[in-house]
Amino acid sequence: MLPSVLAGLGLGFSLIVAIGAQNLFVLRQGIRREHVLAVVAVCAISDAVLILLGVSGVGLALQAVPWLLVAVRGAGAAFLLGYALLAARRALRPSGRTLHVDANSPSPAAGAVAVRTRTGLAATVATCLALTWLNPHVYLDTVFLLGSVASTHGEGRWAFALGACLASVVWFTALGYGARYLGRWLDTPRAWRIVDAVIAVVMLVLAVSLVLPH
Template identity: 65%
Template structure:
């Protein structure tokens, strides 16, 4: 049975984890789109949730402190992540400008499981923001809970799991809206803009950290 301090650590981790993750970004935009398409949703949710869990626990184990001792690594990851996000944004922009490829159930529009999982992994592990939020910030916060740092990590991981599950499977409720090609054009246009903005922010961070 969890003690009051342990419960407080779990609740704090849950609140901070949700606070960091409930914002539009590379991961969330991809999960939303897959949920709307009803395409490999379970695999995408599992990849995102398990990746977050691995990064959170790595942070609690001290990976954040270790990363601070390798200053040249951050700019490298920033530039690599920016390049990938920019490419993904270009693809989203092309979808927004190509009406015949917008409907989620159009012939030939579906993507294979391997490609979907690979894209999801890249959007997660090539995004430095994920490391800053999970490994560095959550790892640092967990250390303030002393012997209850693992309960804090469990709470943060639970927040990620709840969010990605709700986003992936809840997106289907919006499918009536996205029955129109115009709605997909707007969504892909927003995704393209978000990816471009994230790519620029990573380049700026990489230059300042170089």
């Protein structure tokens, strides 16, 4: 059982630790310290559901309906493009970001803290769900690939699934709560404009990659 758990843990980490729409969103929310627990929970639970579906054999059944993945790819590309445009707009027109200076601070620079418009919980969760479930790569990695590898472990496939789910929990928790330590370098409107610009470029590249011939 332990070897299967470790195998699932290792493969899970190797697939999830990569720059993608979901990871960028978790990182951004962690830096902003907005609804981090909810975002981490949505990502980890979603991954667990997809992993369990793959291990249960759903991935093999879905191979009989290839049009479904095409539909998801198109919807995901449209959503990522929209998210890229919103990030680009924030980078070009950073409305809602001003500097609040603490009057008790010995110097304005030391007391300057970036103030950002806070996004509601419902909107944050909805965006996180879309970035997760409209991403075809999530299905390829969890439902198909992890499901296929898990089947090679025979009776230990559920232990393998446990390891993969554990990898998701550890990664998203570390990413979401560890990102706050980057806040010291992102306490100015200019820094956040750069962050949003990078997010816009990555989301645009991902959107284009989804519609290109595979």
